Amino acid sequence: MIQTGMQCSSQVNRSTEPKFSIVVSTIDRVHSLINLLKSLDNQSYQEFEVIVVVGPSRDNTLDMLKEYKDRIRIICCPVANLGVSRNLGLQAAAGDIVAYIDDDAIPSRNWLEQLSRIFVTNPHVAATGGAVYLIHPFQPKIQHALGIFSISGKQYDVRASLLEALPLEGKGEFWTMRMMGTNMAYRRDILLSVGGFDEFYEWVYDDTEIALRLSALGFLVRPVREARVYHVPASSRNRKVYTFIANWWINTKAATYLCLSYAIRFKSSFSLVKNYIQYITGSHIKLYLNLYKQKQLTFGYMIKSFSNELFSLLLGIYQAIRKIYSSKKSNFTTIQKCDFKPFMRKDFIQPCVDPISGKQSNLRLEEPPMRIVLLSYNYPPKLIDGVGRSTNMLAKGLFELGHAVHVLTHGEQPVIQFYDGAYVHHLPYQLIRYASLRHLSSVYHRLNYSHAVHDYLMKLVLNDGIQIADTPLWLFDGFVTAVSRTLPTVVRPVTAQKQISELINNRNQEQILISEMEKQLLACASFIAANSKATLDALHNIYGLNNISSRVDVIPYGIEPSPQEGIRPFSHHAPPDVLTVLYVGRLEKRKGIQDLFAAIPLVLKQIPNVQFVITGADNSINDGFKNETGMDYPSYFAKHYPECLPHVRFLGEVPEEKLNALYQSCDLFVAPSLYESFGLIYLEAMNFAKPVIGCRAGGVPEVVNDGVTGRLVDPSSPRQLAEAIVTLLRSPRLLYEYGMAGRQRLLDYFTHIHMARGFERIYRLVLSHTKANDTQS
Amino acid sequence: MTRQINVDDILKLVEFELTQQYLPQDDISEAIQRLHKFQTHWYSEILNKGKAPKIEEVVHALFNANQTMLMLIQTISSKFEATQLELTRLKQFIANKILSEQYEDGKLDLSSISYIKDYLNSISFNLANINTSYNLSIQMQRSNIPIIGTLLNRIRAAFHQLVYFYMNRYVSNQNSLNEAYKKLIQDLVYLNSEYIKQLQILTLKLEELTKEIRKENS
Numbered sequence: 005m006i007q008t009g010m011q012c013s014s015q016v017n018r019s020t021e022p023k024f025s026i027v028v029s030t031i032d033r034v035h036s037l038i039n040l041l042k043s044l045d046n047q048s049y050q051e052f053e054v055i056v057v058v059g060p061s062r063d064n065t066l067d068m069l070k071e072y073k074d075r076i077r078i079i080c081c082p083v084a085n086l087g088v089s090r091n092l093g094l095q096a097a098a099g100d101i102v103a104y105i106d107d108d109a110i111p112s113r114n115w116l117e118q119l120s121r122i123f124v125t126n127p128h129v130a131a132t133g134g135a136v137y138l139i140h141p142f143q144p145k146i147q148h149a150l151g152i153f154s155i156s157g158k159q160y161d162v163r164a165s166l167l168e169a170l171p172l173e174g175k176g177e178f179w180t181m182r183m184m185g186t187n188m189a190y191r192r193d194i195l196l197s198v199g200g201f202d203e204f205y206e207w208v209y210d211d212t213e214i215a216l217r218l219s220a221l222g223f224l225v226r227p228v229r230e231a232r233v234y235h236v237p238a239s240s241r242n243r244k245v246y247t248f249i250a251n252w253w254i255n256t257k258a259a260t261y262l263c264l265s266y267a268i269r270f271k272s273s274f275s276l277v278k279n280y281i282q283y284i285t286g287s288h289i290k291l292y293l294n295l296y297k298q299k300q301l302t303f304g305y306m307i308k309s310f311s312n313e314l315f316s317l318l319l320g321i322y323q324a325i326r327k328i329y330s331s332k333k334s335n336f337t338t339i340q341k342c343d344f345k346p347f348m349r350k351d352f353i354q355p356c357v358d359p360i361s362g363k364q365s366n367l368r369l370e371e372p373p374m375r376i377v378l379l380s381y382n383y384p385p386k387l388i389d390g391v392g393r394s395t396n397m398l399a400k401g402l403f404e405l406g407h408a409v410h411v412l413t414h415g416e417q418p419v420i421q422f423y424d425g426a427y428v429h430h431l432p433y434q435l436i437r438y439a440s441l442r443h444l445s446s447v448y449h450r451l452n453y454s455h456a457v458h459d460y461l462m463k464l465v466l467n468d469g470i471q472i473a474d475t476p477l478w479l480f481d482g483f484v485t486a487v488s489r490t491l492p493t494v495v496r497p498v499t500a501q502k503q504i505s506e507l508i509n510n511r512n513q514e515q516i517l518i519s520e521m522e523k524q525l526l527a528c529a530s531f532i533a534a535n536s537k538a539t540l541d542a543l544h545n546i547y548g549l550n551n552i553s554s555r556v557d558v559i560p561y562g563i564e565p566s567p568q569e570g571i572r573p574f575s576h577h578a579p580p581d582v583l584t585v586l587y588v589g590r591l592e593k594r595k596g597i598q599d600l601f602a603a604i605p606l607v608l609k610q611i612p613n614v615q616f617v618i619t620g621a622d623n624s625i626n627d628g629f630k631n632e633t634g635m636d637y638p639s640y641f642a643k644h645y646p647e648c649l650p651h652v653r654f655l656g657e658v659p660e661e662k663l664n665a666l667y668q669s670c671d672l673f674v675a676p677s678l679y680e681s682f683g684l685i686y687l688e689a690m691n692f693a694k695p696v697i698g699c700r701a702g703g704v705p706e707v708v709n710d711g712v713t714g715r716l717v718d719p720s721s722p723r724q725l726a727e728a729i730v731t732l733l734r735s736p737r738l739l740y741e742y743g744m745a746g747r748q749r750l751l752d753y754f755t756h757i758h759m760a761r762g763f764e765r766i767y768r769l770v771l772s773h774t775k776a777n778d779t780q781s
Numbered sequence: 782m783t784r785q786i787n788v789d790d791i792l793k794l795v796e797f798e799l800t801q802q803y804l805p806q807d808d809i810s811e812a813i814q815r816l817h818k819f820q821t822h823w824y825s826e827i828l829n830k831g832k833a834p835k836i837e838e839v840v841h842a843l844f845n846a847n848q849t850m851l852m853l854i855q856t857i858s859s860k861f862e863a864t865q866l867e868l869t870r871l872k873q874f875i876a877n878k879i880l881s882e883q884y885e886d887g888k889l890d891l892s893s894i895s896y897i898k899d900y901l902n903s904i905s906f907n908l909a910n911i912n913t914s915y916n917l918s919i920q921m922q923r924s925n926i927p928i929i930g931t932l933l934n935r936i937r938a939a940f941h942q943l944v945y946f947y948m949n950r951y952v953s954n955q956n957s958l959n960e961a962y963k964k965l966i967q968d969l970v971y972l973n974s975e976y977i978k979q980l981q982i983l984t985l986k987l988e989e990l991t992k993e994i995r996k997e998n999s
Contacts (some may be wrong), residue, residue, distance in 0.1 A: 437798045441786070450789070455798060484795055513785055520788035 020124055023101035024052035024116050025092030026190070030107040033061035034068045036238045037107040039362045043070060044347060045354035046373070046467050049116035049186060054347045055090045055096050057081050063410035071097070074349050082205065084241055085383070086185070087203035087210050090524035094200050095336060097192055098344040106186035108238040113375065113408070116358055118231035119189045129225035133183025134231025134633045137420045137606060139359060144419035144430075148184035149229050151214050155266040156273065157259055157280030178270055180219040185211040187233040194223060197608055200336060201615050202325055207242050207251070209258035216266060221530070234427070247302060252288040253309065253316040259284050260320025265327045281317070282568075287482065288313055299677045314752055328580075355406030357684040360422055364405035373407045374767055377464060377473045379457060383413035383428060384778040388660060390684050391476045394561045394759075398474075401562065401760025410464060412457055412481070431460050444514045447521070457482040461491060472530075473766050477522055486528040491579045492770045494763075495529035497539055498681040499702070502546050502596065523547045530746065530770045532556040533763060535682040536703025557766060561686050572668045573743045574694040576736035583733050584615050586694075587671035587689040588663065588685050589677065592623035596676035596699065601641050602722035604648050605684070607729050614733065616653065619655040619666060667692045670741060672732055674698075675761030676720045683707050686714070690746030695739050697728050707754070713746035845931075850962050 020504055024042070028113075030037050036693050037056070044054060054076040058065050060083065069078055079087045079096055101123055105111060112118075115134070119620055122132045135149040151161045155178045188211055198217055199208050243250035260281050267277045292309045293746045295301040301309070353372055355365035380395035382388065388396075392413075399409045404427025410421075415430020422428070433456035441448040464470045471490070474483025475499040486493040502519035505511055526532060526547060534540040537558055543549040549556065585607075591593040604616055624630040624637050633640055638654040645652075658666070667673070675687035682703040686696045696714035698704040710716040715732065717724035924930040924937070 380979060438794055440794065441791075444786070447791075451795070455795075458799075484799070487792060487795055488799055516793070517786060517788065524788050524792070 007116075012657050014510075022123055023098070024049070024054055024101045024103050024107060024119055024120070024189075025053045025093075025097030025099035025344075026103050026347075027057065027090065027092065027097065028054065028105055028107050029057045029059065029081070029086055029089035030065060031061050031241060032063045032065070033107050033598075034061075034063050034065040034742040035239050035242065035362060037065065038063075039107065039236075039357050040107055040110060041076070042354055042357045042358070042362075042364070045349075045352070046113055046356070047111065047116050048114050049120055050346075050348045051099075052116055052581050053097075053345045055079060055093045055250045057093045059084045059089060067722065075345070075349065076099055077342070078343055081284040085203060085206040087201040087205045089248040090210065091200040094192070094195055097344055098342045099194060101189050102188040102192045102195060103198060104185060104187075105233060105591055108236055108434060109186045110139075110236065110258050111187075112234070113231040113469045114467055114583060115231050115233060118467065120230070122226065122231075123189075123191065126226070128217050128224045128595065129191075131183065131188065131190045131225045132231075133188035133227045134233060135229050135759060136187050136233050137183050139236045139422050139427075141421070141686045145420050148187070148416065149163050151182045151184065151229055152179055153182045153216065154179045155216065155270060157263045157284070178220070178272065180216055180265070182212045182215040183227045187231065190214075193515060195735040196336060198223075200329050204261055204582050204649060205258050207254045207258070209255075209256050209262050210596075213262055214712045215392065216262075220269075228261070230278055230463070230467055234422075235361055236422075247300065248291060248295060250632045251312070252269070253312040253698065256281075256285055256288060256313055257316035257320040260317055264321060264324035265619060267701065268324065268328055280612055283374055285313060285581065288395055296353060299328040305765070308721070308758070311635060321549045327692055331740065344600055346644065353406075356403060358403070358422065358425065361658050362589075363724065365404055367406055369406045371768075374402075374472065374771070375408045375410075375468055375470045375628070376402060376734045376767060377412055378426070379401055379412050379473065380483055381479045383411055384660065385423070386415075390682075391478045391496075393563075393684055394496075394682075395476070396424055397561070397563050397756040398759055398763060400424045401427075401756035402562060402764065404757060405415065405764055406759050408468070408765070409469065410468060412460060412464075414453065431456055435595040436462050446514055447517055450518075451483070452480055453479075454485075457481050458488065458490075458631070462726065465491065469686065471771055474767075475525075476764070477525060480521060480525050483521060483525050486525055492530040492774045493528070494533055494770060495525060495530045496527070497532060497534050499539070500543060500546050503542055510534060518525065519546075526709075530555070530774070533559045533766050533768050536706045538703040538706065539681040542702070550682075556738035557761060557762075559686050559762035560754060561682050561689060562756040563684070563686065563750070564756045566664075566691050570668070570764075571691070571747060573747075574671055574695070574736060574739035580671070582613050582615050583611070583672070583732075585674055585729060586666055586671045586689070587616065587618045587620070587674050588666070588688070590618045590623040591618070591620055592627040593629065594627070596678050596719065597619075597637055599676045599720060599722045599725055600674065601637075601645060603729065604642065605645055606723065606726035607733075608648055608651055610730050611733055616652045617655065617666060617670065618652060619658050621657040621662065627664075663688075664692075667694060670694060672697065673714075674725070674729060676717065676719070680704050687750055690743075690750045690754075693743040693747040695732055695742030696746060697725065697732070709745070711750060712742070714742050714750050847958060 028037065028040065041054070044052075047437060055078075056069060056076055057079045057080045058069075066078070069076070094226075101119070103116065103119060118134060119132060123129055134148040138145050138147040139301060146162050151159065153159045161184070172471065184460055189399065195214075198214075198221060202213050202217075204214060206415055217514050218225050220526045224736075237245045239245040242254060242630065253440045263277045263280055266272070267274060272550070279453070288308065291300060292306050292313075296303065296306040355367065355369055356373055357364045378395050378399055380392050382392035382653060384392055384396050397412055401704040411426045411430060412430045412431055414433070416432055418432060419430050419436075420427055421605050433440075433453045435448065435452050437447055437455050438451045441451065449566060461470065461473060472483055472492045472494065473485055473496045474496060475486065477495055477500065482493050482495070485491055486495070499521055500519070501515065505515045505519065518708055526543065530548070532543075532555065534543065534556065539547070540556060540558055566672075587597075589597075591597045600616075600618075607614055622636045622638065624633075624635070624640075629640075630636060634755045641652065641654075642649055666688055670689075671694070673686070673694045676697070676699050677681070677683070677697065678701055680698070680702045682696060686698055686704065686707045689696050690713060698708050698714065698716055700710075700717040701719045708714045708716055715728040717728050732742070773779040924933045926933065
């Protein structure tokens with residue numbers, strides 16, 4: 005007998021730590037399934053079992069699951085039907101709560117903890133579910149969050165706000181909240197009492213129907229925005245991933261059946277239901293036609309799809325009418341409760357898994373992986389600057405050491421991607437705070453962004469159990485988090501704003517304020533990890549770091565070494581006819597671009613067969629050069645050195661692939677910066693076995709070994725620079741030897757793993773310190 | 782002469798914004814903001830300039846607002862359930878501490894309570910001042926044309942009365958609904974302030990117990 009919500013509410017389980025049964029239905033997607041099982045090892049909530057319901061599989065799913073046979077229960081489902089599969093899982097479940105997740109999804113670390121909290125906090129909640137983020141290479145989006153559905157078929161997967169998404173024509177449509185099948189949880193006894201899932205739904209709408217049914221019976225269905233699941237879509241029998249080719253008629257059948265049966269039951273408006281069914285069938289037919297026009301479908305398949313569509317429509321109507329007169333209320337006869345089989349094992353630590361490729365660290369971890377957030381306003385592949393690049397390398401290195409890494413970067417839409425070992429969260433921000441600072445544009449923007457970062461970080465703490473945040477000093481993304489001391493924050497200083505202001509002689513009120521804020525951020529940091537001794541010395545001199553913090557260390561940047569076959573050392577046996585000198589960096593005073601301009605004619609006087617390639621964005625407006633001269637840098641060069649123009653190419657900002665090709669094809673790399681906190685560009689050239697020339701300034705001498713991997717000259721000294729270029733270009737042997745020595749130096753000291761190891765040590769130190777403080781207090 | 786902004790001002794602003802987000806962070810405040818926006822929009826549409834909306838649009842919009850109010854109340858009530866649970870936990874916590882007598886420092890950080898209290902008081906005050914009943918009365922411009930003017934006025938008045946008859950039926954429904962919302966929200970505000978009182982009493986009790994345990998230990 006079916007109980008109503010009120011009847012059941014007196015019997016609800018009030019356990020403060022309910023046991024969960026996670027049910028995963030799968031067919032032919034073993035690769036994704038294994039990723040999911042691996043990720044479940046890192047769930048913060050320990051009390052759960054896993055039931056895998058394997059459909060009529062044609063791949064090696066059952067063989068691959070043998071590895072897990074002691075930890076999971078495997079049930080075979082004879083038909084490819086999601087409703088049947090979900091019910092089999094439900095009947096086998098021994099937990100108090102049954103949570104459903106798709107085999108191509110990865111739960112956030114606190115997924116079960118969040119779901120558990122909802123059930124414990126409110127014993128009357130019968131069903132809940134969290135947000136679903138689509139991890140898609142081209143179209144990432146929030147796939148589902150607080151979805152709502154009406155019996156006339158209207159559906160809002162993401163309810164943007166409580167007001168806007170509520171439809172105007174709401175009367176009599178029985179609007180209800182719904183969960184998405186890939187992230188939903190139910191009290192087992194309640195789900196059993198209502199007869200489980202309707203087995204007519206073989207692919208879609210099963211999740212919607214059960215939410216409707218529970219609501220209609222008076223149970224509380226309360227999805228939430230948290231308890232996130234990351235959905236990495238994989239192909240199935242019914243849909244080819246990344247295309248629109250799918251068995252859409254199953255959708256028509258399910259929608260017709262659902263809307264019609266409930267419309268009859270609730271005496272709702274038939275015209276609304278009819279309109280929806282017309283709309284859904286019509287849109288499918290249009291889709292088949294378009295796919296045929298685009299030659300994605302054959303003519304025969306299109307005709308088959310049309311007939312399937314018609315047949316499904318009729319079948320849906322027939323089943324809906326039949327259901328009204330059916331006396332069958334439950335799919336279950338007698339249910340024997342199985343023994344709970346815990347999934348978690350204590351003797352093994354699982355490194356973080358790449359949800360797309362399934363890659364993970366090969367290292368056997370002795371300590372549990374950390375959950376780290378790296379902040380960087382710019383981040384590849386979209387926008388790259390030195391901070392973005394180094395953050396990217398750090399994320400990649402930490403992932404290879406087994407840690408869970410999240411990167412928070414600026415974006416137009418609030419979406420999540422997985423890139424180079426890290427979940428990259430794109431964060432838009434609005435100028436809704438700090439109105440009194442509107443006249444200080446830069447500070448106003450940075451603070452608003454930092455506050456948006458802080459808000460999002462708190463959500464990440466809730467969902468993914470983030471332990472530590474790492475922010476660059478540049479643009480101070482983590483300012484609000486650090487000063488509020490809500491999360492241990494490591495600061496990565498680069499060139500300080502105050503230093504830049506002094507270099508370019510810009511001391512306005514805003515610059516002074518930014519410098520003060522940088523100092524404050526350093527003061528609030530749990531640890532300061534400078535990229536070079538020079539950076540540290542500069543911070544000591546400028547901000548009096550000695551008085552700020554004793555917890556500082558130097559961790560040099562590192563990059564991922566390119567494969568050995570990708571390097572191009574100088575061919576000293578057969579030198580090219582034209583030698584290429586490459587410059588990479590913004591065109592600005594600090595990067596020494598004017599010194600290079602002055603050196604070019606001196607070089608060409610002695611060696612005419614040289615081509616200079618200058619790549620990087622022109623920054624003449626921001627560094628005041630345009631104000632002084634009225635020209636940008638390329639125009640300035642063209643005006644003052646017209647005779648050298650045929651030997652110089654200005655490429656502007658170039659994408660990463662092209663940049664790598666430029667590094668590979670050059671013979672010598674030159675970057676005469678007046679100051680570099682580290683000089684990642686030198687490492688990038690060394691990566692391809694190229695000799696480098698830099699200045700004895702900042703952290704450059706720590707990267708470039710003078711006379712071994714390249715040459716160092718004094719800053720602002722075009723003559724010395726020209727001499728060094730000429731010396732190297734005239735010696736093929738030096739070009740080769742310096743290049744190879746540079747490559748070796750990179751492999752020995754400056755890989756992304758070296759960098760990640762250093763930061764890993766610091767993070768552990770900070771976390772142990774935080775833990776000790778917590779214990780003391 | 783105006784003083785230049787320094788980093789201390791920035792820190793104060795950050796602190797202020799962090800306190801503010803105590804409310805704007807969640808769904809309730811988002812919904813309140815949306816409702817406010819909605820009210821402003823329809824107020825200007827109906828009573829001020831804007832295009833003249835159809836009666837259906839107004840009714841739908843009101844329905845929409847009512848739905849949101851219901852959602853709001855539902856969300857607030859679930860938050861109260863959570864508070865209630867926290868109170869139960871706190872009581873258990875105190876009971877456990879008395880038994881174990883191992884407790885060293887039981888002071889809880891309830892600095893935000895005074896803020897919530899002020900906020901609730903302001904809601905309560907505002908609610909008390911809201912006029913939830915409203916009746917539409919005829920506001921007709923009279924025609925001064927000789928002879929047919931009287932006839933025109935009568936016809937116009939009849940039409941107005943017809944419209945107002947139906948409108949008033951709807952308005953009276955809405956009035957009773959608003960009254961119910963008002964009462965519900967007032968109840969919730971009262972309930973929450975009671976919770977806060979309980980929480981404060983419990984905190985004081987906890988502090989006393991801590992002092993006693995310390996005395997005994999010393």
